[in-house]
Every structure is written in C-alpha cells, then in structure tokens.
Amino acid sequence: MKVVTIGGGTGQFTLLSAIRDLELDITAIVSMVDSGGSTGRLRDELGVLPPGDILKCLIALSPYKDARKILQSRFKYSEKLRNHNAGNMLIVFLSEYLHGNFPEAVEAMGEIMNVKGTVLPVMTSKATLVAELENGELIYGESNIDLVRSSKRSKIKKTFLVPHSGNLNVYPPAVEEIMNADYVLIGPGDLYTSLTPNFLLTEIKQAIRNTSANIVYIVNVMTKSGETDGFQASDFVRVIEDYLGRKVEIVVVNNARPAEDILKKYQEEGAFLVNNDLDMVNNHEINSDTSGHGERKIIARNLITEQMLARHDIEKLKNVITEIL
Numbered sequence: 001m002k003v004v005t006i007g008g009g010t011g012q013f014t015l016l017s018a019i020r021d022l023e024l025d026i027t028a029i030v031s032m033v034d035s036g037g038s039t040g041r042l043r044d045e046l047g048v049l050p051p052g053d054i055l056k057c058l059i060a061l062s063p064y065k066d067a068r069k070i071l072q073s074r075f076k077y078s079e080k081l082r083n084h085n086a087g088n089m090l091i092v093f094l095s096e097y098l099h100g101n102f103p104e105a106v107e108a109m110g111e112i113m114n115v116k117g118t119v120l121p122v123m124t125s126k127a128t129l130v131a132e133l134e135n136g137e138l139i140y141g142e143s144n145i146d147l148v149r150s151s152k153r154s155k156i157k158k159t160f161l162v163p164h165s166g167n168l169n170v171y172p173p174a175v176e177e178i179m180n181a182d183y184v185l186i187g188p189g190d191l192y193t194s195l196t197p198n199f200l201l202t203e204i205k206q207a208i209r210n211t212s213a214n215i216v217y218i219v220n221v222m223t224k225s226g227e228t229d230g231f232q233a234s235d236f237v238r239v240i241e242d243y244l245g246r247k248v249e250i251v252v253v254n255n256a257r258p259a260e261d262i263l264k265k266y267q268e269e270g271a272f273l274v275n276n277d278l279d280m281v282n283n284h285e286i287n288s289d290t291s292g293h294g295e296r297k298i299i300a301r302n303l304i305t306e307q308m309l310a311r312h313d314i315e316k317l318k319n320v321i322t323e324i325l
Contacts, residue, residue: 001325004029004181004213006122006198008053011189011312015218016060016117018317019185024325026117027177028057029204033129033161033197036143038074038084042092049102049126051091053194054119058106059087061115103171120174122198126164129197132157142193148226148270156192156227161200170203178207183325186248187218188312191239192227199243208244215248216324218317221303222310225270232277237296248296252320253278256302258310266310273310276300299324 003024005015008031016028030053035043039052059068071087081089087109094105106119131139133154139145145156161168178184189195199205208215219236223229228236233253241247253276257263263273278298301320305313 001025001182002177002180003027003183003185003325004177005185006178006195006204007031007187007189008034008194008197009189010056011187011194011218011220012053013056013060014188014312014314015185015317015321016057018312018314019321020061020116022318022322022325024117026061027181028061028117028119029122029174029177029198030054030057030119031194031197032121032123032125033127033142033193035128035141036146038088040141040143041084042088043126046092046096047126048092048095049121049124051088051095054106054121055085055087055091055109057119058110058113058115061110061117061119062113063116064113067113103173118177120177121171122174122204123168123170123201125167125169127161127168128164129159129193130162131159131192142197145193145227146190153226155229159192159196159200161197168201170201175203175207178204178211178213181211181213183216184208184211184213185216185218185321186240186244188220190224190227191220191236195240196243199245205243205245209246214250215244215246216250216252216321217248218312219251219253219276220274221254221312222266222271223274229270232275234277236274237278250297250299250324251278252299252301252303252324254303254312255300256304258304262308262310271310 004027006029034050034052039050043050072085074083074085075081091109094108095102098104129142131145134157135154217240219233223231255276303312303316
C-alpha cells in the first residue's frame with residue numbers, strides 16, 4: 001500500500017515515526033519554507049533550500065536509533081559553525097557537491113541512513129512564506145509568523161508564497177507520488193507554517209483534488225498562539241479543506257485531556273487544548289469552500305503521550321493509522 005505524508009516540522013517526524021515499521025510504501029513530502037534557527041542561517045548565508053524539516057523526516061524513517069542524537073548535535077566551538085547541527089551541514093555539503101541538486105542530496109542522505117521510504121522536497125525554488133493578518137498587516141517568514149510578539153496580534157487571514165527569483169517550481173516527483181497514492185496523510189503540525197504552505201503550490205493542490213487517494217487529516221492536540229487561537233477541531237478541518245480545495249475523507253482527532261498541570265504550562269504560552277466538536281457539528285456545517293468527495297469519517301481516540309507534553313503519542317498514532325489502513 002502506498003502512503004504519502006505531507007507536512008513539516010515535529011508533527012511529520014511524529015507521524016513518520018509511527019508508520020515507519022508498518023508494511024507500507026512511504027513517501028514524505030516536506031515543506032520548504034522553514035526560516036528559523038540553523039536552517040534559516042544556512043538559507044540566508046548560502047542560498048540553499050532549508051534542510052531542517054527534511055532532516056527530521058530522514059531521521060524518523062531511519063532504523064539507526066542513534067541517528068537523531070548524532071545528526072541533531074550542534075557545533076559549539078567554531079564561531080562560524082556554532083549552533084548549526086551536523087545533519088543540516090551534511091545535507092548542505094552534499095547539495096553543494098552535487099552542483100546544487102538538493103533532491104539528489106536528500107536521496108544520498110537517505111541512502112546513508114538506510115531510510116525506509118522516500119523523502120522529497122515539495123519544491124525546488126527558494127521562497128518566503130507571508131501571512132496576511134485580518135488587520136492588513138503582513139508578516140514575512142515562517143519563523144516570524146511563529147514568533148508572537150503580542151497577545152493582541154490579529155488573526156491570520158491568509159498566507160501566500162513569494163519566490164526569491166522567477167517562478168515557484170514544484171518538484172515533479174511530489175506530484176506523481178500524490179497521484180499514485182492509496183492514502184495521503186496530512187498533519188499533525190503547525191497549520192499555517194508547516195501544513196498549508198504545501199498547498200499554496202498550484203500543482204500540489206491540483207494533485208490533491210485529482211488523486212483517487214483517501215485523504216486523512218490528523219488534527220493538532222493543542223492550539224498555537226498567534227496561529228490558531230480559539231480554534232476547535234472543526235476550525236482546523238475548515239482551514240485545511242479550504243487550502244486543499246476538497247473535503248478530506250477521514251479526520252483523526254484526540255478526545256483525551258492531559259493533566260491539568262500540563263495544560264497550565266501550555267496556557268502560560270497561549271496554547272490551549274483543541275476541543276473535539278466534530279461529533280456535534282454535522283459534516284455539512286463545516287463551512288469550508290470545497291468540492292465534495294463524500295462524507296467525512298471522524299475517528300476520535302486518546303492520542304496523547306503520557307509524558308509531560310501535550311502532543312501525539314507515537315504508538316497510539318501508529319495504532320489508529322493501522323486501524324485506518
């Protein structure tokens with residue numbers, strides 16, 4: 001069975017970790033708008049595509065348990081290398097050695113790490129993600145959208161991509177993989193900075209609309225300050241479907257509540273538990289501007305980790321994906 005995941009960041013790492021050991025043909029399509037930390041510095045200084053989210057996916061699909069510890073170790077002593085991680089630097093070196101062929105560098109890195117599956121950048125163009133707020137303000141860059149400087153920041157109205165030069169070039173194999181998939185898994189992950197940027201690319205959105213694959217959307221456990229304040233599960237579904245241009249077939253949502261002391265820590269940062277209102281909201285009452293692909297199936301489960309974090313548990317996510325497939 002062919003399964004494609006689309007996303008970026010820690011959420012895609014969690015999902016890939018959950019499905020890696022299942023008997024599946026896995027392809028991870030990864031957002032290319034990361035602009036923070038080591039990735040952002042490399043992008044700005046060397047003009048390379050951002051390697052950070054790609055690295056997370058490669059690590060998730062690698063059987064080498066020490067890979068994460070080694071490749072995400074950061075340099076400390078060299079001033080120029082300080083705070084870069086080893087994995088990002090290795091991908092950049094491979095890309096430069098291969099005359100700027102970033103997808104080939106990712107493939108070579110995957111070969112070194114013996115990954116189960118394929119990891120693809122969603123595009124080969126350098127671009128900046130821009131958010132337009134409801135008050136008309138524009139925020140440039142994924143890391144700046146993530147960074148909320150005021151609790152009074154206006155809500156995000158829409159996002160768009162600004163190419164650094166020329167056109168936005170989708171990586172063709174990403175389109176092919178979506179068209180040939182049996183299932184496309186989207187999420188979990190930051191809605192406006194990890195997930196929806198992929199669907200701002202016309203060819204990707206068109207492939208999603210035309211594929212015969214079942215689309216599965218995994219709703220986040222917590223809201224994110226400045227991005228999804230006040231969102232319930234139906235709001236996440238509405239936004240993702242607006243960007244997809246179609247309904248999803250299956251929605252996976254958490255229905256458990258973390259301990260109150262954990263929730264309090266998140267609330268101090270402006271993040272709140274996503275309320276599962278999908279049982280109370282009729283399929284036709286989620287006001288997304290989408291074409292019909294039938295009714296949505298809602299799967300509500302206890303998906304949270306037992307650790308001191310309000311996030312998806314890898315084993316629980318593995319169980320629910322197994323149930324779906």
